[in-house]
Amino acid sequence: MVAETPEPRDGPAAPAEEPxxxxxxxxxxxxxxxxxxxxxxRARHRIVLWTLALHTPFLFLLGVFDGQDRIVSYATFEGFGxxxxxxxxxxxxxxxxxxxxxxxxxxxxxxxxxxxLIAASSILTHFSGGFxxxxxxxxxxxxxxxxxxxxxxxxxxxxxxxxxxxxxxxLAPESVFNHPAAIAHPWRWAxxxxxxxxxxxxxxxxxxxxxxxxxxxLALQRTLSERAKDLV
Numbered sequence: 001m002v003a004e005t006p007e008p009r010d011g012p013a014a015p016a017e018e019p020x021x022x023x024x025x026x027x028x029x030x031x032x033x034x035x036x037x038x039x040x041x042r043a044r045h046r047i048v049l050w051t052l053a054l055h056t057p058f059l060f061l062l063g064v065f066d067g068q069d070r071i072v073s074y075a076t077f078e079g080f081g082x083x084x085x086x087x088x089x090x091x092x093x094x095x096x097x098x099x100x101x102x103x104x105x106x107x108x109x110x111x112x113x114x115x116x117l118i119a120a121s122s123i124l125t126h127f128s129g130g131f132x133x134x135x136x137x138x139x140x141x142x143x144x145x146x147x148x149x150x151x152x153x154x155x156x157x158x159x160x161x162x163x164x165x166x167x168x169x170x171l172a173p174e175s176v177f178n179h180p181a182a183i184a185h186p187w188r189w190a191x192x193x194x195x196x197x198x199x200x201x202x203x204x205x206x207x208x209x210x211x212x213x214x215x216x217x218l219a220l221q222r223t224l225s226e227r228a229k230d231l232v
Contacts, residue, residue, distance in 0.1 A: 173186055
């Protein structure tokens, strides 16, 4: 006679917990540029490309406008002519076209699109005559660049801001700045602007990483719960 094996009193064994997703994992994904899936990247990249394309007609109209704006700002703008305005306004569209080439690597397309965003901010600042308020546009574009959750396009935007503000601020300071201290010391103020742009981007990326970590934790909890139900 064979003795029956007693069933465990504690019920079915609980599913083994998967390793926790920690800050180190978030950092590795950010460095590798694989935080978001290919489908998510394509959706976000499409948003950035449309943003670049829509900047072209807006920048052109701003560039050719000559006189006082009596609708929004009441500021006076100096028109740059049709040819000059068309040339500069086409720059974001050119970046968008290059970033849309499907044969290019994903990170190259992301960095190209982000450079286009910052180029649009630079042209807007130039057409405005260096208004400080026009620099707010940089912060909005860095927020869009953070959608990629990748350090390469993020770093590209920081370098672009530093070089643009420093070089153009030295050659044509009134196109970038509109106060005496920055006009006299363009590289010092370029570093200040680049620092705050970097801080803005780091805050955006950190927020996205925390949100992503929370979403992954909820997905793991849901998976473990479903496994437990299957074993009951």
